[in-house]
Amino acid sequence: MITLEQCQLRDRQDPLASLREQFTLPAGLIYLDGNSLGPLPRSTASRVADVVSQEWGQGLIRSWNNAGWFEAPQRVGNKIARLIGAGDNEVVATDSTSVNLYKVLSAALHLARQREPGRRRIVSERSNFPTDLYIAQGLCREHGCELQLVEAEEIVGALTSDLAVLMLTHVNYRTGAMHDMAALTAAAHACGALTVWDLAHSAGAVPVDLTTAQADFAVGCGYKYLNGGPGAPAFVWVHPRHAEQFWQPLSGWWGHATPFAFTPDYTPAPGIGRYLCGTQPMIAMAALECGVDSVLVAQPLGGMAALRSKSLALTDLFIELVEQRCAGHGLTLVTPREHALRGSQVCLSRQDPARPSGDSGAYAIVRALIERGVIGDFRAGDGPRHPDILRFGFTPLYLGFADVWHAAEHLRQVLDTGEWHNPLFQQQQSVT
Numbered sequence: 155m156i157t158l159e160q161c162q163l164r165d166r167q168d169p170l171a172s173l174r175e176q177f178t179l180p181a182g183l184i185y186l187d188g189n190s191l192g193p194l195p196r197s198t199a200s201r202v203a204d205v206v207s208q209e210w211g212q213g214l215i216r217s218w219n220n221a222g223w224f225e226a227p228q229r230v231g232n233k234i235a236r237l238i239g240a241g242d243n244e245v246v247a248t249d250s251t252s253v254n255l256y257k258v259l260s261a262a263l264h265l266a267r268q269r270e271p272g273r274r275r276i277v278s279e280r281s282n283f284p285t286d287l288y289i290a291q292g293l294c295r296e297h298g299c300e301l302q303l304v305e306a307e308e309i310v311g312a313l314t315s316d317l318a319v320l321m322l323t324h325v326n327y328r329t330g331a332m333h334d335m336a337a338l339t340a341a342a343h344a345c346g347a348l349t350v351w352d353l354a355h356s357a358g359a360v361p362v363d364l365t366t367a368q369a370d371f372a373v374g375c376g377y378k379y380l381n382g383g384p385g386a387p388a389f390v391w392v393h394p395r396h397a398e399q400f401w402q403p404l405s406g407w408w409g410h411a412t413p414f415a416f417t418p419d420y421t422p423a424p425g426i427g428r429y430l431c432g433t434q435p436m437i438a439m440a441a442l443e444c445g446v447d448s449v450l451v452a453q454p455l456g457g458m459a460a461l462r463s464k465s466l467a468l469t470d471l472f473i474e475l476v477e478q479r480c481a482g483h484g485l486t487l488v489t490p491r492e493h494a495l496r497g498s499q500v501c502l503s504r505q506d507p508a509r510p511s512g513d514s515g516a517y518a519i520v521r522a523l524i525e526r527g528v529i530g531d532f533r534a535g536d537g538p539r540h541p542d543i544l545r546f547g548f549t550p551l552y553l554g555f556a557d558v559w560h561a562a563e564h565l566r567q568v569l570d571t572g573e574w575h576n577p578l579f580q581q582q583q584s585v586t
């Protein structure tokens with residue numbers, strides 16, 4: 155049996171432990187949902203107050219020139235680039251993940267079909283995050299293409315000569331399973347297709363190397379592991395070999411080569427700059443920059459490689475503790491055990507041993523845990539292949555080994571006492 159004392163000892167020996175002080179987490183709370191909304195860095199509140207009262211209040215319009223506002227999408231993009239294996243001036247922070255996906259998927263479709271017009275298929279994973287699939291469906295209607303949804307093990311078989319784009323999320327939001335980006339990109343290229351990678355659950359969570367993987371396009375989220383705040387700007391990366399091959403479809407004035415020349419004709423900016431559309435939200439951008447900095451602080455301590463080894467240690471520990479302490483309650487590990495296949499979360503499904511075909515109880519168990527101050531979340535399933543999920547994200551920037559021990563112990567108590575049967579926990583709230 156793993157003891158709390160052993161976990162506390164590991165915390166004392168952890169060289170990343172002090173990084174937690176960067177965040178204003180409520181006392182006593184164990185936050186296992188940084189994969190959905192990262193916590194508030196201490197620096198953010200004063201930085202945002204400064205942007206509002208000084209840069210906006212005093213500087214007014216002069217701040218576009220004097221306070222670094224105009225260059226912010228590129229400046230923050232360059233910081234994110236260091237976390238995802240991209241080069242300088244290859245990433246911009248802007249818009250939402252959904253909107254950026256629309257831009258890059260349009261570009262990828264256009265480039266693939268410019269080479270060979272017969273390519274009219276996009277392949278993605280059935281359990282991909284819905285907005286990715288919805289954006290692809292919208293584009294398919296616009297362009298007369300077809301979206302083919304497959305299970306993870308069917309992806310390679312779906313890479314045939316009529317494929318235009320392979321669009322995948324690197325780490326699956328439901329299961330925490332991670333794809334081999336380099337291998338799948340190479341396989342897609344071998345059949346003449348292009349790749350779009352969604353890094354929503356990867357940027358700031360696992361090491362990513364877009365350049366080595368030879369990927370074509372990528373997007374990612376600012377408010378999850380990058381701690382940018384609710385609705386933070388997202389980011390977009392385009393490989394330099396493609397960046398100037400296409401006008402992205404939202405050809406707004408911020409993506410113009412000379413926006414303040416106010417010419418009637420659109421001339422796209424060189425490089426990734428053309429992937430901007432309209433005026434950027436500076437207050438939100440300032441909060442995002444604080445969030446990205448909270449991850450970059452780990453660079454001198456080993457950066458993403460060090461964060462990754464602690465993340466794997468935390469998720470290994472949680473898996474082991476759940477298996478030791480929660481046996482007999484019908485829980486099954488959904489996240490891959492193999493490190494190379496695992497993101498930074500642990501997902502469990504549940505079948506009630508007393509009522510195998512009844513409600514999984516997953517939602518109510520998550521609600522009971524939240525009531526105890528252990529915040530994870532629930533993702534609904536749609537049958538045996540994709541069951542209901544209890545989802546726990548582990549962020550090494552602010553979680554320790556004792557937190558993991560307490561989280562597993564609370565889960566054991568919720569299951570042993572049956573307190574999750576309380577009718578209060580059965581009612582679904584609007585955001586799960």
Ligand SMILES: *Cc1c(COP(=O)(O)O)cnc(C)c1O
Binds near residue numbers: 251253285354
């Ligand atoms: C969180 C997430 C998104 C979010 O998209 P928004 O446009 O920010 O709402 C998109 N894709 C994936 C895979 C995600 O996990």
